[in-house]
Amino acid sequence: MSILALVGCNVGGQSDDGRLRVVATTTQVGSVAREIGGEDIELKVLLQPGAEAHDYEMTPAAAAAVEDADIILRSGAGLESWLDDALETIGTPEGTRDMSDGVTLREPDEPGDEDDHGEEEADDHGEADPHYWLSAPNAVVMVENVEAALAAADAPNASAFAERADGLIERLEAADAEIRSLLAEIPDDERGIVTNHDALGYFIDEYGLRFVGSVFPSLDVSGEPGPGELAALVETIRAEGVVAIFSESAVSPELASTIAAETDAEVIDEPLYTDSLGPDGSGADTLDGMLLHNATVIHDALVAG
Secondary structure: OOOHHHOOOOOOOOOOOOOEEEEEOOHHHHHHHHHHHHHHEEEEEOOOOOOOHHHOOOOHHHHHHHHHOOEEEEOOOOOOHHHHHHHHHHOOHHHEEEOOOOOOOOOOOOOOOOOOOOOOOOOOOOOOOOOHHHOHHHHHHHHHHHHHHHHHHOHHHHHHHHHHHHHHHHHHHHHHHHHHHHHOOOOHHHOEEEEEEOOOHHHHHHOOOEEEEEEEOOOOOOOOOOHHHHHHHHHHHHHHOOOEEEEEOOOOOHHHHHHHHOOOOEEEEEEEOOOOOOOOOOOOOOHHHHHHHHHHHHHHHHHHO
16 A cells, blocks of 8 residues: 555544644754644654655655644745645645745756856746755744744644744844854855755855855755766865865765865864754754754854864
């Protein structure tokens, strides 16, 4: 029997103890839902820390959770295409909420277009970058969307959701200020960033860094870069004087190490968290903690470099 065959026709009712049944797709959305919902919701998070979000495959347990959910919180911006078939089978896509609503999505440049790496409204002519939570202001929008979705589904607990959301927003705003102060210490000529894949665009745009290149020149790592692409990146790193290549928690650093061996750059052992938050106790297991972790790793590597 296929996974989708395990998914029923209707979204289920509340849990046995009356709490709202919530499914969150990603670790980012799950962390926010856990903080805002607290003990007032029954939460299931589909992806686990360290998982690559782009090509997740539904499991029987995940399908059962989706079937039983009162509400499904998806990160959105095209990230969870794997969820769409399941939602069509359930027959109640109106039971889902997109946490990217209200975010201005950036559309990465086409290969070879080096004129701009900035933000623009995504449209039907290109693929939107789904990693919007890597900017603190965008993370605040995610928090507001989660709060609104939970409050609409469970009005008696709306005030509790709002109070918890306000606390998380305060932490994100404090993290945003700290990140700006920290990254301001990086010299102008050391602000070039090379990562494993092109996931850090919102962070780079928000905090005044400069995108140099990525080992996997795409929004995900589903395809291997060709020899010509790798050679071009090596030449760019040499020409730009890049001293650090940043690895990511959900991506193997093997190719990055190969490129580093051909240049004077060093692969930074401490990973950035992009597709996933960190595991419990890592300090990167909340949105504000993850953003501060990434900023600290980048600061330490580029200031020291």
